[in-house]
Amino acid sequence: xxxxxxxxxxxxxxLVRAGGRMVDFHGWEMPVQFAGILAEHRAxxxxxxxxxxxxMGQIFISGRDAHRFVERVNCNRMTAVPGKGTYxxxxxxxxxxxxxxxxxxLAPERFLAIVNAATAAQDFAxxxxxxxxxxxxxxxxxxxxxxxxxxxxxxxxxVGELFPAAPALPRFGVAEMPFAGETAIVxxxxxxxxxxxxxxASPGATLAFWDALMARGGRYxxxxxxxxxxxxxxxEAGYLLYGADADETRTPYEANCGWVxxxxxxxxxxxxxxxxxxxxxxxxxxxxxxxxDRGVPRAGGGVWLGDRPIGALTSATxxxxxxxxxxxxxxxxxxxxxxxxxxxxxxxAKVAAETVRGPFRKASV
Amino acid sequence: xxxxxxxxxxxxxEWACVADGVATVxxxxxxxxxxxxxxxxxxxxxxxxxxxxxxCAVIESVKAAADFFAPVSGAVVEVNDAIVDNPALVNQxxxxxxxxxxxxxxxxxxxxxxxxxxxxxxxxxx
Numbered sequence: 001x002x003x004x005x006x007x008x009x010x011x012x013x014x015l016v017r018a019g020g021r022m023v024d025f026h027g028w029e030m031p032v033q034f035a036g037i038l039a040e041h042r043a044x045x046x047x048x049x050x051x052x053x054x055x056m057g058q059i060f061i062s063g064r065d066a067h068r069f070v071e072r073v074n075c076n077r078m079t080a081v082p083g084k085g086t087y088x089x090x091x092x093x094x095x096x097x098x099x100x101x102x103x104x105x106l107a108p109e110r111f112l113a114i115v116n117a118a119t120a121a122q123d124f125a126x127x128x129x130x131x132x133x134x135x136x137x138x139x140x141x142x143x144x145x146x147x148x149x150x151x152x153x154x155x156x157x158x159v160g161e162l163f164p165a166a167p168a169l170p171r172f173g174v175a176e177m178p179f180a181g182e183t184a185i186v187x188x189x190x191x192x193x194x195x196x197x198x199x200x201a202s203p204g205a206t207l208a209f210w211d212a213l214m215a216r217g218g219r220y221x222x223x224x225x226x227x228x229x230x231x232x233x234x235x236e237a238g239y240l241l242y243g244a245d246a247d248e249t250r251t252p253y254e255a256n257c258g259w260v261x262x263x264x265x266x267x268x269x270x271x272x273x274x275x276x277x278x279x280x281x282x283x284x285x286x287x288x289x290x291x292x293d294r295g296v297p298r299a300g301g302g303v304w305l306g307d308r309p310i311g312a313l314t315s316a317t318x319x320x321x322x323x324x325x326x327x328x329x330x331x332x333x334x335x336x337x338x339x340x341x342x343x344x345x346x347x348x349a350k351v352a353a354e355t356v357r358g359p360f361r362k363a364s365v
Numbered sequence: 366x367x368x369x370x371x372x373x374x375x376x377x378x379e380w381a382c383v384a385d386g387v388a389t390v391x392x393x394x395x396x397x398x399x400x401x402x403x404x405x406x407x408x409x410x411x412x413x414x415x416x417x418x419x420x421c422a423v424i425e426s427v428k429a430a431a432d433f434f435a436p437v438s439g440a441v442v443e444v445n446d447a448i449v450d451n452p453a454l455v456n457q458x459x460x461x462x463x464x465x466x467x468x469x470x471x472x473x474x475x476x477x478x479x480x481x482x483x484x485x486x487x488x489x490x491x
Contacts, residue, residue, distance in 0.1 A: 036401050037402050037427040038427065294405060295407075295425075296405045296425040298430070317427060318404040320404075347407075347423060
């Protein structure tokens with residue numbers, strides 16, 4: 001049997017034209033880079049870059065019980081105030097992380113969850129199973145939306161040329177705005193640790209937005225960016241990559257995301273399991289490591305405390321803004337204290353490293 | 366510095382430029398473009414013996430690691446520490462300041478199995 005053909009976003013031809021080096025990403029044919037990961041990374045930290053994130057999923061939740069439902073399927077306290085979004089984890093009954101997603105309140109009875117590409121179908125099926133007893137309508141609209149992320153300190157000025165109301169949005173703010181004769185959903189969020197926007201719109205409007213950005217972006221230092229720089233930017237900023245750094249076998253506590261768990265907010269799926277987990281404790285926690293010597297750590301690399309193996313890296317890379325190797329992995333409690341001297345295995349050799357708490361690089365927003 | 370036309374190439378994208386029985390080696394322009402942003406290079410130690418076709422150095426880009434296979438056999442007599450301190454030199458000048466190391470050749474006839482630039486270009490474009 002032939003493997004399924006790769007999915008393409010509405011921007012595929014434009015990405016190739018812009019010099020994108022296309023790779024298979026969870027079944028999607030996406031650009032890993034354009035001019036180069038380092039240049040793209042630098043552009044986002046100092047000017048701005050644009051990422052095609054059309055592969056991500058959009059699930060609308062509407063109806064009288066929409067907010068109650070959103071609270072039920074997320075572990076964080078979810079805002080009901082229209083115009084704001086909340087980052088949270090979607091949990092299974094046993095507390096395992098099914099996805100991490102931002103859910104936006106668009107109107108009192110209308111919410112939009114932006115979910116990971118690889119989990120969108122499962123998320124939708126999960127939401128449908130949980131909807132019994134709620135007066136909600138669920139709509140999985142991923143194939144009706146494209147989405148671009150414009151990130152970096154120059155993003156507000158550039159995006160403001162096309163969406164005049166966008167620069168007034170607060171962080172995690174959302175608003176529907178007219179564009180190309182249609183309505184686009186503009187969110188002040190991102191996955192880079194920089195200021196910026198994510199804009200969801202119809203495939204046609206997304207392509208028009210891309211073309212307008214390419215036409216106007218020059219004086220803002222805009223460059224097209226691929227998955228490679230998206231990964232280095234997010235790892236420096238301390239954001240999880242679902243499927244690598246978190247999955248259904250880990251709870252938010254182990255993923256070092258206890259801050260997204262609001263046990264006091266009332267019942268939600270996974271709460272009982274988290275209460276138990278909090279009592280019994282856990283053995284491994286997602287912990288950052290920074291190399292003290294030269295070398296580039298990779299996902300899968302073992303981490304050692306002296307002669308003792310204490311875990312493995314789930315994400316790792318060279319950090320362009322820091323000039324050293326960084327990574328995260330589920331490590332034993334002996335290494336949780338920041339500054340603990342450990343070693344990371346690279347090509348069979350052990351390279352000196354230390355553990356780090358929190359983001360490797362403080363976000364500018 | 367090591368003009369492509371004066372170099373011989375391995376199918377694995379390394380070049381060798383020979384003078385007085387010593388081969389200076391590096392990676393091709395095609396290879397540095399494919400690997401993209403090089404952020405780390407690990408070279409053999411001076412004095413190490415390398416063997417044609419065997420991995421003897423590591424090149425790391427942001428995304429991936431690549432092996433460097435010795436294009437000829439012999440003893441390493443000098444290494445280019447400049448690319449260890451500044452790996453971007455390999456991207457900027459793969460046939461210049463981005464050279465890797467020098468090998469005192471043990472088997473000069475090994476050069477015959479390497480390709481000239483024209484043949485390499487044909488093979489690399491496939």
